[in-house]
Amino acid sequence: MLMPTIPFVRKLAARLRRDTSAVSTIEFGFMLPLFITMGMTGTELAYMATVNMQVSQVATSLADNASRLGQTDxxxxxxxxxxxxxxxxxxxxLRQGRSFGLGENGRIILSSLEYHNTTGRQYFHWQRCRGDLARSSAYGDEDQNNGLGSHRIYGVGSATNRITADEGSAVMVAEIVYDYEGIITGAIGRNVQFRQEAIFLIRDDRNLEPGVTGDDSQSLCDA
Structure with a gap:
């Protein structure tokens, strides 16, 4: 098999340099992967921001509703x-977060932060949880880490603005942890975890002494 001669190769290269047909199509072909990647990433980021906002809204609604318990009595x-x-x-x-799978991919934690009359400490009198994700509160629990033992709870909220419960009152603390899986595999590179919380002071008189009354809870944290 004869190899192309040098003059032939030169003529072919010169002809290709002069040929400008379909240049736009070729350039578009080179740029298309970049456009697709940018579009996918933008869609992912927009949906991520939307879900994060929805998680925050669920936390706010839960804490607000918890603060009103007993008002209709x-x-x-x-x-x-x-x-x-x-x-x-x-x-x-859970129903509010059904559209983004909060029950399957998240954990809802509701705690009652109260003032302990004997020790003067802040403590979690009770705590309830829902959701399949195995996560715990950032502050403590209602058992050994309730604030009355070696584990201290100095308040909830940001480190620069701790919120505490007054004597005879309680603070409802709603925490939600959610594993965001993404709608486009690989657009972000890894799963993102959202953590949102909301804190409300109880709105009316409430008998705090017994904690939670009644039986057959569906929201125990160790369930």
Whole structure:
């Protein structure tokens, strides 16, 4: 098999240099992967911001609803918080986050931060959880880490603005941890975890002494 002669190769190269047909198509072919990548990444980032905002809204709604428990009780006796009350608002939070799979990919944690009259410490009197994701509160739990033992709870919120409960009152602390998996595999490179919280002071008189009354809770954190 004869190899092309040098003059032939030179003539072919010169002709290719002069040929400008389909230049735009070729340039578009080179740029198309970049455009697709930018579009996919932009879509992913926009959806990520939307879901993060929705997680924050669920946390705010949960803490707000928890702070109002007992307001509709018209009896002369100061109302307590029941397991049924907590299950109801926790179920509402799960339904609010159903569109982005909060129950399957997230963890909802609701805690009652209170003032302990004997020790003067801040502590979690009770804590309830929902969601399949195995995550714990950033502050403590209702057992050994409730703030009355070696583990201290100095308040909730940012390190520069700690929120504490006053004597005879309580603070409802809603924390949500959510594993964002992404809608386009590989656009971000790895899963992102959102953590949002909301803190509300209880709105009305509440009998804090018994903690949570009632049985058959669907929101125990060790369930």
């Amino acid at each position: 018209n009896s002369a006796v100061t109302p307590t918080v029941t397991e049924a009350d907590i299950d109801s608002i926790m179920e509402g939070a």
